[in-house]
Amino acid sequence: MPSFDRILAPGRIGSLEVPNRVLLAPMGTEMCTPDGRSTPREAAYYRARAAGGTGVVMSGITAVQSDTEPITQGLARIDTDGHIAGIAAIAEAVHSVGGLFALQLTAGLGRNINTVREGQVPVSASDNTWFGDPSIRCRPLTTDEIAIIVRRFGEAAVRARQAGVDMIDLHGHTGYVLDQFLSPVWNRRTDAYGGSVQNRVRFTAEIVAAIKESYPGVPVSFRLSVDHRFEGGRTPASTREIAVELERAGIDLIIADEGSYEAMDYVFPPYYLGDACMAGAATALKEVVSIPVAAVGNLRPVDGERLLEQGRADFVAIGRGLIADPDLVNKLRAGRSADVRPCIRCNAYCTGNAFFGKPVECAVNPAVSHELEAGPVPSANPRHVVVIGGGPGGMEAARTAALCGHTVDLYEQDEQLGGVLLPAATPAFKRELRSMITWWERQLAGLDVTVHTGVTIAADSPEVAAADEIIVATGSVPLRPRGIEGLDEHTVDVLAFHRGAAVGKRVLVAGGGLSGADAALELARDGHRVTLVEVAPELARDMLMVNRVTLLRDLSEAGVRVLTGHRITRVTAGGAVAEGPDGEVTLEADTVVSAFGVLPARSLVEQLGDSPKVHPIGDCVQPAKVGEAVRAGYAAALALG
Template sequence: MALFNHVLAPGRIGTLELPNRVIMAPMGTEMGTHDGLFTEQEIAYYTERARGGTGLVMTGISAVSQDYEVINPGLCRVDTDASLPGLTALAESIHAVGGLVSLQLTAGLGRNLNVIDPDRAPISASDNPHYADPSVVCRPLEVAEIQVLVRRFGEAAARAAAAGIDAIDIHGHTGYLIDQFMSACWNRRTDLYGGSVENRCRFAVEIIAAVRAAAPGLPISFRLSVNHRFPGGRTTEDGQAIAVVLAAAGLDLIIADDGSYEAMDYVFPPYYLGDACMVPAARALKDVVDIPVMAVGNLTPENAEAALLAGDADFAGIGRGLIADPEWAGKLAGGRRDDIRPCIRCNSLCVGNAFFALPLGCAVNPQVGFERERRIDPAPAAKRVVIIGGGPGGLEAARVAGLRGHTVELYEADTQLGGVLWPAATPDFKKELRAMIGWWERQLAKLPVTLHLGHPISADSAELDGADEIVVATGSLPLLPPIDGIDGPNVIDVLEFHRGAPVGPRVVIAGGGLSGCDAALELAGQGHEVTIVELADELARDMIIINRITLLRQLAEGGVRILTGHTVTAIDIDGVTVSGADGADDVARVDADTVVAAFGVRPNTALTLALAGRANVHPLGDCVSPAKVGDAVNAAFMVALAL
C-alpha cells in the first residue's frame, strides 16, 4: 500500500501547527444569506471537511468593504459587527471537531465584478474596461479610497480574531481587485501605487501590515496567480518578483496558482488539463521565497505526495477533491486511500452552480450543501430492493440503499459495471471518471448488495417477484437519424469507438456535442485526421464554459477541422456529404475512412413502460431524460434516501 508520509506529516504556518499538510483551498459556496452572513448550512459544509481530517479549512471569499463595491448575494461579508455571530459559530463548530479554520478576505472583484451597478462605475487600479462588458470603463481608486480599503482589512481581521478564527488568507489572485493593482497589464498609475513592482504591490503590502497589526499572532496567507496564462498578462518571472515582495512583507504562506478571467480554465481546471496542472507555479515560487508555498490544481493523493517529496511545495491545496470527499485526508491517514471518492473534475455542480449564483453542489457527492439534511440513516424497515442497470444512477442507488440497511439485488445486462461511463471514460483525461466505477464497486462490496452482471431483466423476469422496491436505471440508447448510409460498414457509434472498434486514418465525427468532441480530441491525440460536423453554430453548446474553453483550445491545437452549421446528409464508403445553412447551394464532401456517429442519445424507456402500473417502480437517470452524470447520481441518491 502506498504511503503518504509527506502529505500526512505535521506542518507549520507561522504560529499555527497543522496536523497534516492538507489544506482545503478557498472556494465560494454561495450559501451565505442575502446580506452576506454565514449560515448554518455553510457552517455545516465547512465543519464536515474539518471533521474529515483536513489540516486547515479555508473559507471562500468574505468582503471587507461595501464602500465602493457590493458583494454578490450569497457570498460572505465581514465588514460590520453583524458578521461576528456567524464567524464565531463557524470557528466554534470547526474547533469542536478538532479542526482549524482560515478566513479568506477580499477587497472585491473590480473589473471582474459580476453585476454592474448602473449608478456607479466598477472600480479598478486604473481606467480598465470591465471584463464582461468592455464598453463600461472602471473608475481608478483614489489614494484616500485605497487607504479606506486597507483600514477595512484591519477591521475585518480584528473581527476574525475576536471570533476565534485561526488564520487569515488574502484573496489576491485571478485578476480581482488586489491583483489588478499588482499587474502591469491593469495598473497604469503614476502615483505610489503604480510603476515599479514594489509600488504595484504597495496596496497588498499595506493590507498585510494592517491584518498583522489588527490580528497579531494570526498566520497570514496570500493567494497569488503566478502566471496569468494570457498574452500580455503576468508571466512566471513577473509572479516570482511579486512573490518576493509579498514574502518580505511578512506573509506566512503563499498559495500558488495560475490563471485569470482571460484564462478561466486555469482558475477551475477541468479534466482536460490533467493532474497537478499548477504544481509548476508552486515550484517557481519555491525557487525565490523562503516561506511555505501551497500547490493547488487537480491534485490526487499520489501527485500531492510527489510534489511535497520533490520539494515543489510545502502544502497540498485540495479544493474540489474535498467537495467530492470531505474525508480525503482522514481516509489517507486511516490507510483507506481506495475509499476516497474521486473528483471527476466536471465543474458542473460546483463551479457551474456558482456561475448562476446557486449554492454549491457536487456531481458525485449529493450531500454537499445538505450535510445536515441528507444524512444516510438506517431505514425504518429493511426492504428487498431490485435495481436494474449498473450505470452511475444504479450504482449510487445501490450504495445508498445498502447503507440504509436494505438488501439490494443489482442486475446489469452488460458484463461490466459503469454503463456508458466505462467506454466513454477511456481517454486519460477522463481517468477520474472511470475511477468512480471502481470506487462504487469497492463500496458495494462492503454492503448487503449483490451484483448480477450479464443479466438482462424484462418486465416478466422472476427476479422482480417479491421486490419491495424496483429502481429502473436502464440508461439511454444511441440516436441514429435516418441518413443514407448510416448503416454502412465504415460507420461506428461513438461508444463502439471507445470500446476499441478500428478507426481509419481520416475520421469524421458526426455530432459536435460533448461525446463527439471528446472522441475527436482523443483521436487527434492518436494522430488521426479529424473533422467534426455539427448542426448547431457552436460545439458542445451545453457544456460549462470553463471546460469548453480548454476543449476548444485543445481541439485547435490538435488540428481538428470543425464544420459548425452543417448537417450530414449522406454517408458512403469514401466519406460524407454535408450541407450548410444555405441548403442546396452549400453542399460539400468530406473524405473519411471512418464515420463516428455521435448524434446524441434517447431515453431507454422500454422497461419503464412495460412496468407501468406496477407499484413502487422508480425510474431515474437517462432512461427518464438523458443528462449529465451528476444529474443521475443526485437523482439516484434522493430515490434511495426515500426508499
C-alpha cells in the same frame, strides 16, 4: 498501498501549528443569505471537511468593503458587526471537531466585477477596460480610497478575531483588485502604488500590516496567480519578484495558483488539463521564498505526496477533491486511500452552481450542501432491493440502499459495471471517470451488494417477482436521426468506438455535443485526421463555459477541422455529405462516427408498468448529466425508508 507520510505530517504556517499538510482551497459555497450572512447550512458544510481531518478549512471569498464597488448579492461579507455571528458559527463548528478555520478576504473584483452602481464605472488600479464591456474604461482608485480599503481590512481582522478565526487568507489571484495592483498589465500608476515591484506590492503590504496590527499574531496567507496564462499577463519570472516582496511584507504562506478571467479554465481546471496542472507554479515560488508554499490545481492525494516528497511544495490545497470526499485525510490516515471518492473534475455542480448563484454541490457526492439533513440511516423495514442497470445512477442507488440496511442485488447486462461511463472514460483526460467506477465497485463489495454482470432482466424475470423494491436505471440508447441516407449502413456509434470498434485514418465525427467533441479530441490525439460536424452554430453549446474554453482550444491545437452549422444528409462508404450555409459539401472519410445524442431506454420501464414498487431513475427517465443520475439514485434509495 501507497504511503502518505508527508501529507499527514504536521506543519506550521506562521504562529499556527497545523496537524497535516492539506488545506481546503478557498471556494465559494453560495450558501449565504442575500445580504451575505453565513448560515447553519454553510457551517455544517465546513464542519464536515474539518471532521474529515483537513488541516486547515479555508472559506470562500468574504467581502470587507462596499465603499468602492457594490457587493454581489449572496457573497459572504464581514464588513459590519452584524456579520460576525455567522462567521463565528462556522469557526465554532470547525473547532468543535478539532479543526482550524481560515477566512479568505477580498478587496473586491475591480475591473472583473459583474455589475456596477447606476451612474458609476468600475474601479481598478488604472484606467483598464472593464472585463464585462471592453468599451467602458475603469476609474483608477484614488489614494484616499486605497487608504479606506486598507482600513476596512483592519476592521475585518478585528471581527475575524472576535469570531474565533484562526488564520486569514488574502484573495490575490484571478485578476481581482489586489492582483490588478500587482500586475504591470493592469497597473500603470505613477504614484507610490505603481511602477516598481515594491510599489505594486505596497497596497497588499499595507493590508497585511493593518491585519496584523488589528489581530496580533494571526497568520496571513496569500493566493497568488503565478502565471496569468494570457499574452501580456504576468509570468512566473515576474511573479517570483512579487513573492519575495510578499514575504517581506509579512505573508506567512503563498498558495501558488494560475489563471485569470482571460484564462478562466485555469481558475477552475477541468479534466482536460490533467493531474497537478499547476504544480510548476509552486515550484517556481519555492525557489525564491523561505515561507511555506502550497500547490493547488487538480491535485490527487498521490500528486500532493509526490510534490511534498520532491520539495516542490510545503502544503497541498485541494478544493473540489474535498468537496467530493470530505473524509479524504481521515481515509489516508487509516490506510484507505482506495476509498477516497475521486473528483471527476466536471465542474458541473461546484463551479457550475456558483455561476448561477446556487449552493455548491457535487456530481459524485450527493450529500454536499445537505450536511444538515439525514443521510443514509438503517431502515426500520429492511427489504430486498433489485437495481437494474449498473451505470452511475444504478451503482449509487445500490450503494445507498445497502447503507440503509437493505439487501441489494444489482444487475447489469454488460460484462462490466459503469454503463455509459465505462466507454466514455477511455480518453486519458477522463481517467478520473474510470476511477469513479472502480470506487463504486469497491464500495459495493464492502457493503455486500451482490453484483450480477452479463445478465439481462426482463419484466417477467423471476428476479423482478422476488424483489420488494425495484430501481430501474437502464440508461439510454443512441439517437438515430431520421432522414439521413446510409446512416445505419455506414456509421460506427460513438460508444462502439469507445469500446474498441475499428476506425480508419480519416474520421468524420457527426455530432458536436460533448460526446462527439471529446471523441474527436481523443481521435486527433491518437493520430487520426478528424473532421467534426455539428448542425448548431457552435460546439458543445450546453457545456459549462470554463470547460468549453479548454475543449475548443484543445480541438484547435489537435488539428480537428470543425464545421458548425452543417447538417449531415447522407453517409456513404467514403464519407458523408452535409448541407451548410454555402450549400452542399462532400466530406471524405474512412470512418463516420455517429454522436447525435441519446434517447431514454424506456422499454423495461414501460413493461413493468405503474407498480408502486418500481422506481425509474436517470437516463431512462430523461437523459442528463452524470450528477443528475447519481442524485436520482441516491434520492430513490433514501426514499425507500
